[in-house]
Amino acid sequence: MRTHALRRSDALRLGRLRVDALRWKGQLEPPSPKAVAALDGEALVGWLDRRVGPALRRERVLPMASALAGYDAEKLSAAAFLRFADRLVSARPQYLVGGLGPLATRLADGLNVRFGCEVESIECEDDGARVRYRAGAREGRAMADAIVVAVTAPGIAELCPKLVPGERGFFENLDFADRTVVHVLLDRAPAIPHRLVAFPPREGFGVAAIEVAHHLRGAAPTGAGLLRVVLGEAAGERMRAASNDEVAGVVLDNLERTSVGRLEPREVWVDRMANAAPLAKPSFHARLARFENRVERSPRMAFAGDVFAGQGAEAAISSGLHAASEIARALPARR
Numbered sequence: 001m002r003t004h005a006l007r008r009s010d011a012l013r014l015g016r017l018r019v020d021a022l023r024w025k026g027q028l029e030p031p032s033p034k035a036v037a038a039l040d041g042e043a044l045v046g047w048l049d050r051r052v053g054p055a056l057r058r059e060r061v062l063p064m065a066s067a068l069a070g071y072d073a074e075k076l077s078a079a080a081f082l083r084f085a086d087r088l089v090s091a092r093p094q095y096l097v098g099g100l101g102p103l104a105t106r107l108a109d110g111l112n113v114r115f116g117c118e119v120e121s122i123e124c125e126d127d128g129a130r131v132r133y134r135a136g137a138r139e140g141r142a143m144a145d146a147i148v149v150a151v152t153a154p155g156i157a158e159l160c161p162k163l164v165p166g167e168r169g170f171f172e173n174l175d176f177a178d179r180t181v182v183h184v185l186l187d188r189a190p191a192i193p194h195r196l197v198a199f200p201p202r203e204g205f206g207v208a209a210i211e212v213a214h215h216l217r218g219a220a221p222t223g224a225g226l227l228r229v230v231l232g233e234a235a236g237e238r239m240r241a242a243s244n245d246e247v248a249g250v251v252l253d254n255l256e257r258t259s260v261g262r263l264e265p266r267e268v269w270v271d272r273m274a275n276a277a278p279l280a281k282p283s284f285h286a287r288l289a290r291f292e293n294r295v296e297r298s299p300r301m302a303f304a305g306d307v308f309a310g311q312g313a314e315a316a317i318s319s320g321l322h323a324a325s326e327i328a329r330a331l332p333a334r335r
């Protein structure tokens with residue numbers, strides 16, 4: 001990402017973050033008591049102010065971190081920031097043709113999956129698990145040897161009335177970021193020489209980032225342009241009650257004030273997602289470590305999702321594998 005040329009002194013200051021990322025490399029994946037103790041309790045804003053100063057924090061680092069995260073990074077802990085910065089710097093992003101949907105379908109191949117059911121409650125006892133669900137107007141029940149709960153975490157405490165207190169407390173106190181993304185489809189790809197553009201917050205300007213999505217194979221028709229425009233949290237909040245047309249209008253007005261200029265989109269659609277991503281505020285990793293190491297546990301129940309292993313589909317899948325292994329080990333052997 002590039003905005004203006006950096007002054008040499010600013011470039012040197014920003015280089016400190018690279019040194020920090022290298023220093024903590026490999027020690028930030030939970031559970032890692034050393035990193036948790038050192039960086040988890042610290043708010044990112046204060047930590048960045050010490051490392052690079054308030055101006056670079058406000059104008060450069062936080063906008064870029066928010067653009068990469070897809071939500072305002074301001075509330076994260078220093079540990080959470082370094083964790084995802086490290087993953088982004090060291091990994092080469094892979095894009096799945098057709099998006100994440102086909103991956104889920106492929107993983108489900110060979111399993112006996114029942115779709116279209118909304119689970120209403122899950123109760124686990126020492127001898128098995130009971131699930132109540134609704135499929136359209138019909139209510140159903142299922143018995144299972146054990147359960148891996150992989151629904152989005154804000155709903156878990158409500159779905160599972162018999163959680164032990166430590167588990168309930170953990171799920172009830174999680175924080176999530178909402179996300180408003182406006183997809184702009186254009187007849188022709190605009191000449192934006194970057195993949196991702198981040199904007200520092202400005203009065204009267206709600207766009208936080210533009211992801212130039214037509215570079216991703218299969219994301220847009222050949223020759224067409226596709227921009228994913230992410231609104232800042234404050235703008236998303238302000239426009240909570242606005243219609244999709246109003247949100248789209250504000251975004252196009254904002255873009256017109258940048259070097260992107262005036263756009264005549266073929267189509268615009270607005271996605272407003274509540275609880276779109278887990279938010280690792282200060283002390284989150286310490287709470288997560290306590291949760292993972294809890295002694296009192298609901299029987300025959302394990303939990304999976306990107307809350308447990310870091311943001312993103314890969315993390316969510318790893319945590320599902322981990323939860324399934326945990327529960328398989330805990331089950332009494334069949335004769």
Ligand SMILES: Cc1cc2nc3c(=O)[nH]c(=O)nc-3n(C[C@H](O)[C@H](O)[C@H](O)COP(=O)(O)OP(=O)(O)OC[C@H]3O[C@@H](n4cnc5c(N)ncnc54)[C@H](O)[C@@H]3O)c2cc1C
Pocket residue numbers: 100117118119120150151152155159181273276304305306307311312313314316
């Ligand atoms: C707009 C957007 C773009 C993203 N892009 C990427 C990307 O490019 N790459 C990447 O790696 N990650 C991406 N992510 C993140 C990725 O989607 C998540 O990290 C991942 O899906 C989390 O998996 P999960 O299993 O924890 O939760 P989810 O994928 O949210 O799965 C939870 C499931 O539980 C279901 N559910 C909830 N309640 C019930 C109930 N009562 N009964 C039955 N089912 C229920 C939900 O319908 C949902 O299907 C993106 C996320 C968003 C929002």
